[in-house]
Amino acid sequence: MRLFLFLLCFSLAACATGFEEFYQSTVSNEDFSPRFEHSSEAPEIVASYGDVSETVLKMFERGFGLVGYSAFNGPIEKPKKALTKAEEVGATKVVILSEYKNTVNGTLSIPGSKQVTTFHSGTASTYGTGGSTYGSYSGTSTSYVPTTNYIPYSVARYDQTALFFAALKPMCLGIMVGEPSEAEKRVVGTNKVVKVTAVKQGSAAYHADILSGDLIATTGAKGLDPQAESFGLKKGVAHTVRIVRGRQIIETDVSSPYCS
Numbered sequence: 001m002r003l004f005l006f007l008l009c010f011s012l013a014a015c016a017t018g019f020e021e022f023y024q025s026t027v028s029n030e031d032f033s034p035r036f037e038h039s040s041e042a043p044e045i046v047a048s049y050g051d052v053s054e055t056v057l058k059m060f061e062r063g064f065g066l067v068g069y070s071a072f073n074g075p076i077e078k079p080k081k082a083l084t085k086a087e088e089v090g091a092t093k094v095v096i097l098s099e100y101k102n103t104v105n106g107t108l109s110i111p112g113s114k115q116v117t118t119f120h121s122g123t124a125s126t127y128g129t130g131g132s133t134y135g136s137y138s139g140t141s142t143s144y145v146p147t148t149n150y151i152p153y154s155v156a157r158y159d160q161t162a163l164f165f166a167a168l169k170p171m172c173l174g175i176m177v178g179e180p181s182e183a184e185k186r187v188v189g190t191n192k193v194v195k196v197t198a199v200k201q202g203s204a205a206y207h208a209d210i211l212s213g214d215l216i217a218t219t220g221a222k223g224l225d226p227q228a229e230s231f232g233l234k235k236g237v238a239h240t241v242r243i244v245r246g247r248q249i250i251e252t253d254v255s256s257p258y259c260s
Contacts, residue, residue: 017081018072019162025068025089032090036065037167043086045079048095055095055163057198057212060176064165067091071161073101082162091164098158110149117142172230172259173210174203180215188217188244194231196243204256208241215244219254235259 027035049058056066068089070082079096086094121138176198185191196214199205210216219231219241233239238255 017085018074018077018160019070019082019085022070022072023068023085023089024070027065027067032067032166035169036067036090037169038090039092039167041092043083043092043094045083046093046095048097052097052161052163055097057176059093059095059163059165060168060198061201063168063200063202064093065168066163067166068164069162070164071159073157073159075155076158077160085162086164089164091166093165095163095165097161097163101157101159104155104157106153108151108153110151112147112149113144114147115142116145168200170258171200171203172233172256173205173254174200174256175205175210176200177216184215188215190217193217193244204254204258208252208254210241210243210252210254211245213245214250216241217244218242230259233259 049055052069059066068091070085076098079094082094082096086092118141119138175196177194178197180188180193180195184195185193194216196205196210196212196216198212199210216231219233219239233254233256236255236257236259238253240251241254243250243252
C-alpha cells in the first residue's frame with residue numbers, strides 16, 4: 001500500500017504543493033521592512049481584477065504591494081495551501097488565478113504478487129518378503145508468483161498563479177510608474193519622463209489629483225531624474241510637479257512628509 005501511494009503521488013504530482021515549490025520572491029529580506037507593514041492579520045483570499053498585471057496595479061491602488069508569486073501547471077490545488085505560504089512570507093492578501101489547460105490520461109503499473117496454492121494427491125505401494133501394502137496421500141503447497149496491477153487515471157491540469165501581497169508603508173508620492181513609449185517621450189520632448197501606471201489611494205499623488213496614465217516630466221524647477229529616489233522631492237517641502245495628460249500640460253503642488 002505504501003508503495004502504491006508513493007507511485008501515485010509521483011505520477012500525479014498530488015503530494016507536493018506548487019505554491020511552495022514554485023514560489024518566487026519579488027522583494028529581498030532587507031527591503032521588506034522598509035517597504036511593507038508587518039501584520040499579525042491572518043491572510044485571506046481576495047478576488048482578482050482580471051489578469052496578473054491589472055491585479056497588481058489595482059492592489060497597489062488599495063495599498064498593497066506584491067511580495068512574491070507562484071506560477072505552475074498541475075492538478076488544481078486547495079487555496080488553503082496558498083494561505084499557508086502567505087503566512088510564511090508575511091503576506092496578508094492572496095489572489096489565485098487558474099485556467100484549465102488539458103487532461104492527462106494514463107495507466108499506473110503497480111507490481112505485486114499473488115498467492116498460489118497447489119493440491120497434491122496420489123497412491124503408493126510397497127513390496128517385500130512379507131507381502132505388499134497400498135496407501136494414498138494428499139496435501140497442499142503454497143507459492144507466490146509476480147503480478148502487475150494496472151490502474152487507469154485521468155487528471156485535469158491547470159495553469160495556476162498565486163499572487164502574494166502585503167500592506168505598503170506610506171510612500172513619498174504613492175505612485176507606481178512604468179516606461180513610456182517613444183511616442184509619449186516625443187510628446188513631452190525628453191527621455192527623462194515616467195508614466196504613472198497606478199496611484200495609491202490616500203497618498204500625496206492621490207490628493208494632488210495625479211492620475212494613472214499621466215506623464216511626469218518635472219518635479220520642482222528641475223527636470224525629472226527617473227532614477228533618483230523620490231524623484232528629487234524633499235520631505236515636507238511643497239513641490240510643483242509638471243505632468244502631461246493627453247495634450248494638456250498641468251502643474252500641481254505636491255507635499256509629502258514621507259519623502260527623503
